[in-house]
Amino acid sequence: MKRALITGVTGQDGLYLAELLLEKGYEVYGLVRGQNNPKIPMLRRILPDVHILTGDILDLSSLMRAFAASRPDEVYNLGAISYVAYSWENARLTTDVTGGGVLNILEATRLYRDSSGTEPRFYQASSSEMFGKVQETPQRESTLLWPRSPYGVAKVYGHYMTINYRESYDLHASSGILFNHESPRRGPEFVTRKVSTAVARIALGLQDSVALGNLDAKRDWGFAGDYVEAMWLMLQQDKADDYVISTGETHTIRELLDVAFGAVGIDDWSSRVKVDERFMRPAEVDLLIGDSSKAHEVLGWKPRVSFEELVTMMVESDLVEQKARIDGRNRDGH
Numbered sequence: 001m002k003r004a005l006i007t008g009v010t011g012q013d014g015l016y017l018a019e020l021l022l023e024k025g026y027e028v029y030g031l032v033r034g035q036n037n038p039k040i041p042m043l044r045r046i047l048p049d050v051h052i053l054t055g056d057i058l059d060l061s062s063l064m065r066a067f068a069a070s071r072p073d074e075v076y077n078l079g080a081i082s083y084v085a086y087s088w089e090n091a092r093l094t095t096d097v098t099g100g101g102v103l104n105i106l107e108a109t110r111l112y113r114d115s116s117g118t119e120p121r122f123y124q125a126s127s128s129e130m131f132g133k134v135q136e137t138p139q140r141e142s143t144l145l146w147p148r149s150p151y152g153v154a155k156v157y158g159h160y161m162t163i164n165y166r167e168s169y170d171l172h173a174s175s176g177i178l179f180n181h182e183s184p185r186r187g188p189e190f191v192t193r194k195v196s197t198a199v200a201r202i203a204l205g206l207q208d209s210v211a212l213g214n215l216d217a218k219r220d221w222g223f224a225g226d227y228v229e230a231m232w233l234m235l236q237q238d239k240a241d242d243y244v245i246s247t248g249e250t251h252t253i254r255e256l257l258d259v260a261f262g263a264v265g266i267d268d269w270s271s272r273v274k275v276d277e278r279f280m281r282p283a284e285v286d287l288l289i290g291d292s293s294k295a296h297e298v299l300g301w302k303p304r305v306s307f308e309e310l311v312t313m314m315v316e317s318d319l320v321e322q323k324a325r326i327d328g329r330n331r332d333g334h
Contacts, residue, residue, distance in 0.1 A: 005070045007031045007057055007105060008078030009050065010039035012185040013125065017076060017228040018050050024232075029070035031055045031063075031079070057101035063108035071116070074235050076123045077105050080155075083189050084129060087151035095154045102158030106165045106173065113171070121172040121235040124162040127155045128179040128220070128246070128288050138291040141177065141242050159242075166240050174234040176227075179246035179290045182310060183224040184317035191253065192221065192314060195260050200318035202272055203264035204326070211276040215253045218287045222247045223305035223313075233299040246290025247303050259311040264319070 004021050008014045009030030021028050029051045032040055043050060053069055055062035057079045080098040081087065087094040102124060109122050131139045132148035147153045159175050166173040186193040191212065198210035222245075230245045261269040295301045305313070 004074045005072035067112040091150035099154035099157035124175040126159040126175040138289045140291040175242040179220040181224040181227040196314035199260045250289040263315040
């Protein structure tokens with residue numbers, strides 16, 4: 001039985017990855033920050049077979065304890081402060097966690113390898129936000145990185161540090177340069193989930209409109225459940241490498257709104273969407289679209305869920321969740 005250690009296990013990707021690995025017969029350990037983390041009950045409810053370890057990617061000693069407890073064959077570093085807008089407000093913390101945390105877990109992996117004699121394989125969650133002010137379209141593994149947010153800059157640091165450990169210490173360390181990937185498990189602060197939740201609430205008469213930023217921003221959106229399979233496939237290769245993971249299609253926020261509102265039978269959403277300057281980025285990333293040819297050829301990976309299926313799935317999930325909340329309030333007499 002293989003053993004895997006996942007940081008960021010309570011996030012969208014961590015949950016899908018843990019599910020996938022459990023299905024494949026792995027013993028899965030999830031690193032969770034803090035004893036009183038409010039997401040621990042959710043993790044225990046959804047994935048009771050995951051072994052929960054407490055630690056912090058900013059604390060190397062706690063990572064070493066996690067390695068000793070889990071004895072992993074595979075390490076997946078998904079832990080990060082991943083909300084781009086927040087990174088301008090807290091650039092220092094984002095840099096420490098999303099950048100410096102990568103160095104800590106790479107070092108913990110190297111030290112564990114050298115002390116145990118085993119060869120754990122390492123995955124780093126890199127991001128399409130590293131491309132930022134894109135220098136070629138579509139973006140591929142060799143595209144010059146030009147990040148446009150503190151989050152993107154921190155991800156670039158972690159990406160190159162992963163390459164450095166691979167080349168300096170012969171560590172089996174791979175990076176997945178994942179383009180935007182969404183699901184019903186996406187946090188409510190992200191635009192796709194913000195839209196799907198708002199559309200569900202509008203359809204149920206719970207709110208009138210939603211406020212958004214740049215409606216013309218273009219993204220390459222895929223399903224997180226598809227993308228975690230690519231993570232796993234990278235660590236099954238004999239040779240560690242870096243891979244762009246994307247759908248190869250780009251869609252605007254307007255198209256996202258078309259599909260989301262269409263899922264509840266609303267064709268004209270113009271009166272229900274307000275553009276709010278507060279949600280504009282200081283430095284916008286206008287167009288992201290990935291070329292995943294390398295992942296197709298080497299990993300045999302391709303996305304399965306289409307953009308339309310993804311958005312509809314999210315709206316339908318939020319309709320169920322919002323109806324359940326209404327039912328719960330009615331039962332409680334509120």
